[in-house]
Amino acid sequence: MQFHPAKCVSMAVTRSRTPLSRSYVLHGHTLESVRTAKYLGVTMSHDGTWDHHINNMANKANRVLGFLRRNLKISSTSIKEKAYKAFVRPLLEYASSVWDPYTQKSIVRLESVQRRAARFVLNRYHNKSSVSSMLLLLQLGWEPLEQRRRTQRLEVFCRIRDGLVECPVIRDKIVPAPPRGRRMHTEQFTRIKTRTLYRADSFLPRTIRDWNNLHKDEVEAVVATTGPV
Known part of the structure; x- marks a missing residue:
């Protein structure tokens, strides 16, 4: 099998302001060091933030929306809404539970x-x-995208918790909280302690907070959507 070094790059992910300079060699070729790289359709950044991905997706969605506006000028409201939900909104929500x-x-x-x-x-x-x-x-009856992303995170969390998605690294950190009074619901989980705001707002700590703050009927709605084990 022929090796193509031009297709391989390296990216060091760190929050340090003075990261160590390193180079990586593969099959005798020094890999190019980059600050952003796309993986499975998601743009990852060297500093662990998602600003590049969000900007890329917003720009792409706006371009597609502009195309629809030019080509569906005289279409009905129903057709326009279906076009938005089919071609634009998925761009804004792809893998959103991650970013x-x-x-x-x-x-x-x-x-x-x-x-x-x-x-x-x-x-x-x-x-x-x-x-x-x-x-x-x-x-139109549209939920804010922020609310839709929150719901999607909770559904992914529930699937991981119930073993419907294989993610042992995360599932091992989902620990039932000790019983206490005056709770929104009984299926509470231990909050993850964090030292930085960046870490506190990453997927698991943030989603556990959101889950614990749900009302009982909201928990049942999420479980009904994801299905039992």
Whole structure:
């Protein structure tokens, strides 16, 4: 089998401001060091943040939305809505349980795409205020993307917990919490202690907090969606 060194790169993931400079050699070829790299459709960054991925997805979704606007000008509201849900929203939600942002800047960046889509679907361009955008979303019955990502994280968490997704590294850290009074529901899990805000808002610590804060009926709804073991 022929080896193609140009297709292989290396990327050191670290939060250090002064990372160590290292080079990696494979089959006698020194690999190019990069700051971002795409893996399974997700852009990973050297500093562990998801800003590049979010910006790339938002830009791509806006381009697709622009294409739909140019080609579906006289289509019905139903057709436009189906086109948005089929071609644009999946771009904004692919693997979102991994990169779900916690910074307001990134959250707004993604929500702005859906607000543009709402104006496209309802053909309402005369008023572009944020309040008007929210009213359009309510008229369409669309949840904010932030809420949809939260639901998706909880569903993935539930599947890992129940063994429906093989992820032993995460599942081993999902530990039932000791019984206490005055809880939202009985299926609580021990919160993961973190030293940094960055770590606190990563998938598992953040999702455990969200899970523990659910009401009993919300827990039952998530379990019903993911299915029993």
